[in-house]
Amino acid sequence: xxxxxxxxxxxxxxxxxxxxxxxxxxxxxxxxxxxxxxxxxxxxxxxxxxxxxxxxxxxxxxxxxxxxxxxxxxxxxxxxxxxxxxxxxxxxxxxxxxxxxxxxxxxxxxxxxxxxxxxxxxxxxxxxxxxxxxxxxxxxxxxxxxxxxxxxxxxxxxxxxxxxxxxxxxxxxxxxxxxxxxxxxxxxxxxxxxxxxxxxxxxxxxxxxxxxxxxxxxxxxxxxxxxxxxxxxxxxxxxxxxxxxxxxxxxxxxxxxxxxxxxxxxxxxxxxxxxxxxxxxxxxxxxxxxxxxxxxxxx
Amino acid sequence: xxxxxxxxxxxxxxxxxxxxxxxxxxxxxxxxxxxxxxxxxxxxxxxxxxxxxxxxxxxxxxxxxxxxxxxxxxxxxxxxxxxxxxxxxxxxxxxxxxxxxxxxxxxxxxxxxxxxxxxxxxxxxxxxxxxxxxxxxxxxxxxxxxxxxxxxxxxxxxxxxxxxxxxxxxxxxxxxxxxxxxxxxxxxxxxxxxxxxxxxxxxxxxxxxxxxxxxxxxxxxxxxxxxxxxxxxxxxxxxxxxxxxxxxxxxxxxxxxxxxxxxxxxxxxxxxxxxxxxxxxxxxxxxxxxxxxxxxxxxxxxxxxxxxxxxxxxxxxxxxxxxxxxxxxxxxxxxxxxxxxxxxxxxxxxxxxxxxxxxxxxxxxxxxxxxxxxxxxxxxxxxxxxxxxxxxxxxxxxxxxxxxxxxxxxxxxxxxxxxxxxxxxxxxxxxxxxxxxxxxxxxxxxxxxxxxxxxxxxxxxxxxxx
Numbered sequence: 001x002x003x004x005x006x007x008x009x010x011x012x013x014x015x016x017x018x019x020x021x022x023x024x025x026x027x028x029x030x031x032x033x034x035x036x037x038x039x040x041x042x043x044x045x046x047x048x049x050x051x052x053x054x055x056x057x058x059x060x061x062x063x064x065x066x067x068x069x070x071x072x073x074x075x076x077x078x079x080x081x082x083x084x085x086x087x088x089x090x091x092x093x094x095x096x097x098x099x100x101x102x103x104x105x106x107x108x109x110x111x112x113x114x115x116x117x118x119x120x121x122x123x124x125x126x127x128x129x130x131x132x133x134x135x136x137x138x139x140x141x142x143x144x145x146x147x148x149x150x151x152x153x154x155x156x157x158x159x160x161x162x163x164x165x166x167x168x169x170x171x172x173x174x175x176x177x178x179x180x181x182x183x184x185x186x187x188x189x190x191x192x193x194x195x196x197x198x199x200x201x202x203x204x205x206x207x208x209x210x211x212x213x214x215x216x217x218x219x220x221x222x223x224x225x226x227x228x229x230x231x232x233x234x235x236x237x238x239x240x241x242x243x244x245x246x247x248x249x250x251x252x253x254x255x256x257x258x259x260x261x262x263x264x265x266x267x268x269x270x271x272x273x274x275x276x277x278x279x280x281x282x283x284x285x286x287x288x289x290x291x292x293x294x295x296x297x298x299x
Numbered sequence: 300x301x302x303x304x305x306x307x308x309x310x311x312x313x314x315x316x317x318x319x320x321x322x323x324x325x326x327x328x329x330x331x332x333x334x335x336x337x338x339x340x341x342x343x344x345x346x347x348x349x350x351x352x353x354x355x356x357x358x359x360x361x362x363x364x365x366x367x368x369x370x371x372x373x374x375x376x377x378x379x380x381x382x383x384x385x386x387x388x389x390x391x392x393x394x395x396x397x398x399x400x401x402x403x404x405x406x407x408x409x410x411x412x413x414x415x416x417x418x419x420x421x422x423x424x425x426x427x428x429x430x431x432x433x434x435x436x437x438x439x440x441x442x443x444x445x446x447x448x449x450x451x452x453x454x455x456x457x458x459x460x461x462x463x464x465x466x467x468x469x470x471x472x473x474x475x476x477x478x479x480x481x482x483x484x485x486x487x488x489x490x491x492x493x494x495x496x497x498x499x500x501x502x503x504x505x506x507x508x509x510x511x512x513x514x515x516x517x518x519x520x521x522x523x524x525x526x527x528x529x530x531x532x533x534x535x536x537x538x539x540x541x542x543x544x545x546x547x548x549x550x551x552x553x554x555x556x557x558x559x560x561x562x563x564x565x566x567x568x569x570x571x572x573x574x575x576x577x578x579x580x581x582x583x584x585x586x587x588x589x590x591x592x593x594x595x596x597x598x599x600x601x602x603x604x605x606x607x608x609x610x611x612x613x614x615x616x617x618x619x620x621x622x623x624x625x626x627x628x629x630x631x632x633x634x635x636x637x638x639x640x641x642x643x644x645x646x647x648x649x650x651x652x653x654x655x656x657x658x659x660x661x662x663x664x665x666x667x668x669x670x671x672x673x674x675x676x677x678x679x680x681x682x683x684x685x686x687x688x689x690x691x692x693x694x695x696x697x698x699x700x701x702x703x704x705x706x707x708x709x710x711x712x713x714x715x716x717x718x719x720x721x722x723x724x725x726x727x728x729x730x731x732x733x734x735x736x737x738x739x740x741x742x743x744x745x746x747x748x749x750x751x752x753x754x755x756x757x758x759x760x761x762x763x764x765x
Contacts, residue, residue: 055614058582059589078371081378081395146409155415236406240396252399256370 050268057263072264076272080253083243086269089250090276096160096246097228103167104175104224105217111170112179113205117191133173138233146237156240163234167224175220182216183209218287222280229277247273360390361651363658367395367421368403373675377662380671384661391654411436418649419658421676424639425715427460427468438645439466443656448664451681459639469642470663473677475604476637476705477527479625484618485515485597494598497625504570507597519585519596520562520571522733523723527636528600529558534711538631541758542714547765548758555758556751562733563740563747572596574737586612594618603701604640604677610697621701637710640677678702719761728757 041063048063050072056065079085115127149155149162170176186209194204210217232248239245245253251269254261367377374397381393396417398406404423410416411430422437431437439462440447449457452470462468481493486503489510494500494517503517520528530541536557539549550558565571582588586608590596594613601609603621610616643663645655661668669684673693679685688694722728732750739745 055592055612058587058612059592075371080374142405143409143412147413150413150415155413233402233405236398236402237409241394242396249398252401253374253397254371255399255401256368256373261370 046267047271050264050271052264054263069264072262072268075254075262075265076268080242083241084245084250086247086250086272088243089245089247090273092244093229093246093248093273094276096163097225099164100167100228101221101224103164104170104172105221107168107170108172108175108179108220109205109210109213109217111176112183113209115176116180116183117188118201130173130176134177142233142237149238155238157238158241158244160239160244162238163228163231172220172224175223178220179213179216182213186212215287215290218284219290222284222287225280226277356657358388358391358654358657359651361654362392362394363419363649363651363655364417365393365395365419365658366417367397368400369397369421369675370399376671376673376675380662380668383667383671384658387661387667388657391658393658414648416646416648418646418651419655420644420646421472422469422642422644424460424642425718427462428715431462431468434462434464434466434468435647437462437466437468438647438649438652438655439464439468440470440645440656441467443645443652446653446656447660448683451664451683453680456680460642469639469644470659471639471642471680472663473604473640473680474637474706475602475640475677476702476708476710477531477600478603478701478705479518479622480599480601480606480609480701481620481622482594482597482613482618483620484615485511485594486517489515489597493620493622494625495622500625501565501568501570504565504568508569514590515595516569516572516597518565518571518598518600519577519588519591520565520600521577521585522574522730524600525562525733526717526722526729529562530717531636532561533558535631540712540714542716542762543765544712544714546714546716546762548762549765550755550758551764552751552755555754556747559736559747559750559754563736566737566740573741574734578734585609602640603698603705606695606698606701619697621697621704636713637705638713638715674698714762716762721761722757728754732757 045061045063048065049057051065051068051070052060053067053069053071056067060066076086111130115123115130145162145166146155152161154161154165190208190212191204194208199207230248232252235246235249239249247269251266251273255266365381367373369377377397378395381395385391385393404426407416407420407426408430416436427437440449447470449467449470456471456474457467459474460467460469460471483493486493489503489507491499491503491506494503500517507515507517533550533554534541537549537554541548541550543549566573580588580590582591585591585596585599585601586605588596591599591609592612592614599609606621610619613619643659645652645659649655662672663669663679663681664683666683666687669679669681670687670691672679672684673691674688674695678694678699679688685694717723720727724730732754735745736747736750739750740747
């Protein structure tokens with residue numbers, strides 16, 4: 001009798017607990033969905049806007065087009081002067097983007113390893129200089145860099161030398177800084193063990209340090225990938241023939257404020273050109289988030 | 300030990316000798332072809348100079364670089380013209396580069412700085428002052444006038460792009476001026492016709508408010524429009540350009556105060572919206588404003604070349620009428636501004652000025668070339684090009700009317716200093732001052748006197764008072 005009552009109250013308690021859990025879950029999901037919609041809305045609107053005409057783009061918040069048109073996509077496929085179209089422009093982007101990412105990662109890891117693990121004359125002053133570079137905006141560098149590359153004859157180089165070569169010299173200070181922070185968390189004992197086993201400095205780096213650094217390296221690579229694929233000023237300054245234009249320049253080619261332009265075409269080109277970026281981001285999402293937090297949490 | 304040292308020394312000398320040997324042969328090799336090309340190019344230029352004095356159509360095979368900014372249709376037309384030119388003059392190759400206006404000037408500025416600018420360029424009017432201060436950047440086009448037909452341009456047009464040494468730094472493709480665009484439909488809704496005098500415009504303000512509601516305005520002026528409209532008003536009072544040909548500022552602080560009072564009175568009479576109201580919408584430009592698209596702003600003051608974008612923004616383009624006739628602004632007529640919308644220039648460093656001039660003449664004055672270029676850079680100033688475009692029906696009557704109304708208004712001299720970067724720009728004076736004034740006169744934080752003093756100081760800082 002009493003046992004029966006006991007189970008009853010237990011069941012009631014379980015049910016109320018479950019209800020509470022469901023309620024809290026529902027609220028949590030509602031909040032998440034609301035915030036999610038808020039964040040995804042611009043992207044959804046952009047996709048919808050590629051099917052709208054100009055006056056609808058400027059007068060409607062509704063992401064679903066009322067009078068859908070495919071003119072934007074038709075316009076996006078145009079080849080300019082037989083030299084450049086959206087596919088070629090995207091290909092051009094990746095011809096300098098991939099070397100840039102690889103070289104940045106390699107040079108940053110080497111530099112970070114050097115500063116993080118070795119004591120040498122002038123290390124502190126050089127490290128301060130390196131950190132000072134963090135505060136130097138790119139705008140200030142544009143003119144002196146342009147003059148330098150001009151002297152070297154690299155302006156308009158078909159190999160995108162002015163864009164690629166600087167990345168060989170750990171020019172992204174932020175990554176060096178991030179990797180050094182990350183290196184501090186890697187126990188030195190591991191490297192000492194490798195040394196005892198007969199590894200030289202380079203072997204230690206490749207066989208021990210790099211695998212441990214992987215999450216940080218992945219986020220460096222992703223950051224560089226995003227920054228370089230968004231870079232507009234670099235290609236504008238150093239690429240001098242339409243056939244070599246990357247996607248960032250190509251998107252802007254038709255944007256003439258004076259005579260007005262078709263926004264749907266510009267948005268369609270933008271959408272096509274960010275698809276690879278979105279794919280890369282989703283594929284590497286976990287690494288990316290892990291890398292950022294790992295670098296920051298235990299400083 | 301001794302033996303080892305000797306061996307090292309020997310090896311070192313060998314290495315040095317090897318390098319030295321390499322060095323000399325290499326430099327010899329590079330030196331010879333250099334000298335020979337120099338020699339040939341000298342003789343070549345000599346012969347062309349001779350030839351050009353005899354026959355302007357003779358030319359030398361060469362490669363020229365050319366760049367421009369613009370939109371889709373301009374790129375297409377220009378590329379087509381280049382291809383036609385290369386077909387007509389085989390041997391001359393044009394390497395071209397193009398882009399959109401945004402940040403184009405940044406890229407060009409670094410090129411001017413390093414001397415890597417293209418042989419032929421589409422240039423902006425104020426670049427003469429910015430990048431050609433010593434008159435060494437752009438070629439004086441009068442030196443190639445045997446090839447480039449300058450007689451197609453009126454003297455008033457050719458008097459505009461003059462550099463510090465009196466040379467012709469560029470050839471104006473087209474001119475543009477400020478004019479009014481009115482939305483006829485909205486005016487009709489208010490029971491009015493489109494204003495032709497300032498008085499009518501001032502009266503339209505209260506009528507709009509009463510009949511159509513608070514959100515309807517007969518005219519909209521952004522900060523920069525206000526600066527221009529004020530200058531336009533003041534010039535009509537004095538009959539002198541606000542900054543004259545000698546780069547002197549011609550107004551007094553007192554006169555500026557009158558101008559600012561005039562602008563403020565427009566706002567107070569519901570003729571133009573306040574800056575707060577205009578900015579509240581967040582439209583980047585008038586043609587992207589929903590209020591313009593819906594006809595709530597029934598007028599604007601803009602460059603005649605902006606016609607296309609303003610019309611295409613409206614659901615019914617026929618509603619837009621162009622008029623420049625606010626005849627009672629002052630004793631000296633309606634005097635508006637005219638400026639060169641863009642030019643073509645040849646670099647002073649160009650090694651083949653004759654061929655470059657040949658190309659410019661083809662795209663500007665030649666029947667075939669100018670026909671392909673069409674009106675992509677505005678209504679051409681070249682008489683021959685205008686005739687070709689008119690015959691081909693390329694000149695939109697509305698655009699032509701807008702342009703004609705500007706040119707017929709007896710436009711006043713426009714000094715590029717008016718657009719100096721200290722005045723015009725997102726964070727420059729016009730924006731700050733007219734925004735400050737629009738807010739300030741209502742809450743008392745910024746008076747017309749303060750604004751007049753600031754504006755006077757800013758103008759006289761770049762253009763000394765007369």
